[in-house]
Amino acid sequence: MLTPRVYKEIPQRYRLEANKCKKCGRVNFPPRLVCPNCGSQEFEDYRLPTTGKILTYTVVRTPPVDFKLQKPIVLAIVELEDGTRIMCQVTDLPPYVENYDEIIKIGAPVELVFRKIFSEGEAGIHVYGYKCRLI
Amino acid sequence: MAVGIVGYGSYVPRYRIKVEEIAKQWGDNAESIKNGLLLYEKTVPGMDEDTITISYMAAKYALQRAGIDPKEIGALYIGSESHPYAVKPSGTVVAEALGITPDVHIADFEFACKAGSEAMFVAYSHVKAGNMKYAMGIGADTSQGAPGDALEYSAAAGGSAFIFGTENIVAEVLYTYSFTTDTPDFWRREHEFYPQHAGRFTGEPAYFRHVLSCARALMDMSGLKAEDFAYAIFHMPNGKFPLRAGKILGFKKEQLEPGWIVPWQGNTYSGSSPTGLSATLDIAKPGDLILMVSFGSGAGSDGFIFKVTERIEEVRDKAPKFWDMLKNNKIYLDYGLYAKFRGKIILRPEL
Numbered sequence: 001m002l003t004p005r006v007y008k009e010i011p012q013r014y015r016l017e018a019n020k021c022k023k024c025g026r027v028n029f030p031p032r033l034v035c036p037n038c039g040s041q042e043f044e045d046y047r048l049p050t051t052g053k054i055l056t057y058t059v060v061r062t063p064p065v066d067f068k069l070q071k072p073i074v075l076a077i078v079e080l081e082d083g084t085r086i087m088c089q090v091t092d093l094p095p096y097v098e099n100y101d102e103i104i105k106i107g108a109p110v111e112l113v114f115r116k117i118f119s120e121g122e123a124g125i126h127v128y129g130y131k132c133r134l135i
Numbered sequence: 136m137a138v139g140i141v142g143y144g145s146y147v148p149r150y151r152i153k154v155e156e157i158a159k160q161w162g163d164n165a166e167s168i169k170n171g172l173l174l175y176e177k178t179v180p181g182m183d184e185d186t187i188t189i190s191y192m193a194a195k196y197a198l199q200r201a202g203i204d205p206k207e208i209g210a211l212y213i214g215s216e217s218h219p220y221a222v223k224p225s226g227t228v229v230a231e232a233l234g235i236t237p238d239v240h241i242a243d244f245e246f247a248c249k250a251g252s253e254a255m256f257v258a259y260s261h262v263k264a265g266n267m268k269y270a271m272g273i274g275a276d277t278s279q280g281a282p283g284d285a286l287e288y289s290a291a292a293g294g295s296a297f298i299f300g301t302e303n304i305v306a307e308v309l310y311t312y313s314f315t316t317d318t319p320d321f322w323r324r325e326h327e328f329y330p331q332h333a334g335r336f337t338g339e340p341a342y343f344r345h346v347l348s349c350a351r352a353l354m355d356m357s358g359l360k361a362e363d364f365a366y367a368i369f370h371m372p373n374g375k376f377p378l379r380a381g382k383i384l385g386f387k388k389e390q391l392e393p394g395w396i397v398p399w400q401g402n403t404y405s406g407s408s409p410t411g412l413s414a415t416l417d418i419a420k421p422g423d424l425i426l427m428v429s430f431g432s433g434a435g436s437d438g439f440i441f442k443v444t445e446r447i448e449e450v451r452d453k454a455p456k457f458w459d460m461l462k463n464n465k466i467y468l469d470y471g472l473y474a475k476f477r478g479k480i481i482l483r484p485e486l
Binding site for chain 2: 010
């Protein structure tokens with residue numbers, strides 16, 4: 001049963017809410033209570049930008065059961081406009097891809113979009129969050 | 136006090152299937168469907184897209200154009216006949232993702248293909264009554280059509296969102312009217328996956344009676360004639376019906392074309408006429424009068440007359456335009472992939 005965990009992660013998964021250290025300016029996503037860079041405990045609210053570029057990616061051909069219908073799934077590390085790096089699924093790709101390198105170029109611009117990540121079986125909740133797609 | 140649209144946005148999925156691909160599967164003649172219904176291809180939702188994600192994207196673009204604080208929106212209504220949950224609102228997820236919660240009134244609407252205009256109607260009425268500063272109405276669907284049924288050629292995915300307010304209006308609402316009867320032309324029973332329709336009965340007693348009656352009432356109410364409008368949008372179950380309705384009412388094809396999106400998008404059910412309106416606002420000029428009439432089986436039509444303001448020029452480039460989304464980044468599917476994407480294949484329980 002994932003429901004309580006999903007509920008707790010709504011600010012990050014839905015709205016990309018992060019925090020920014022008031023002392024050194026480091027952006028933490030998800031938000032932290034203590035800055036790993038300078039040890040400060042003072043933060044300001046911060047919302048991540050929704051565009052960036054692909055830093056690297058990998059193709060998962062045997063994903064977990066909840067993702068089987070989407071296989072192969074592509075996971076990427078995306079560097080957002082402000083330099084923050086996040087990992088997310090790449091969506092809206094052609095269903096038949098022989099060579100992903102021809103479609104997903106390192107450095108390619110992407111936008112973050114709001115999508116269904118997976119569903120808890122036939123009767124459970126739908127879990128939503130961010131993915132990225134090529135612009 | 137003038138009330139109108141302060142921000143609007145549409146969302147179009149990237150996947151498509153052509154009429155030829157569906158016709159090939161069922162032994163139909165693609166040319167006769169293309170010529171008869173004026174349908175060429177349609178949008179297909181990605182496997183990770185549904186009414187909630189489509190509504191969110193359309194609403195996000197509407198907020199970009201409105202340039203307002205989401206927290207000022209007092210109500211959010213989503214009209215759809217493909218809400219992902221039978222019990223649990225789509226609107227709560229969308230409002231939470233947009234940062235509108237918790238001081239907001241939420242409801243999901245259902246009235247076949249006019250649930251979106253219903254959401255717009257109630258959002259507009261709230262603002263007009265002074266209940267709140269802004270209210271949002273959304274129409275979105277991942278429409279269902281049974282395999283092999285005529286509806287499979289048209290049932291598509293997409294949606295549009297409209298924020299109503301009294302300041303910085305881009306299109307003022309001048310008149311509204313609704314025409315409603317109990318007409319059993321199209322329905323889907325509880326737990327049924329696909330809707331049923333009453334064949335030719337869906338034309339004259341359902342679509343044309345309601346759309347024409349609603350449009351005529353609005354034109355009588357306003358004293359406006361077809362030639363006074365720059366554009367008109369009628370619900371688009373196929374390409375033919377809205378053109379015929381327009382012709383009967385005295386509109387020329389040029390007045391209908393910017394919002395006549397169904398040949399290349401398909402019927403997005405609750406998103407249909409709202410998206411036609413959005414596409415029309417993308418090219419409208421200040422002072423233009425626009426007539427929009429929805430249709431929902433069961434049956435009813437909601438009608439609006441809008442007057443476009445100077446502000447349209449400032450906001451239209453702040454979010455993606457409809458025809459750009461429809462024409463670009465298309466990914467075509469074959470029927471097998473389409474069936475998989477739309478959940479039409481019976482799977483083992485562990486999948």
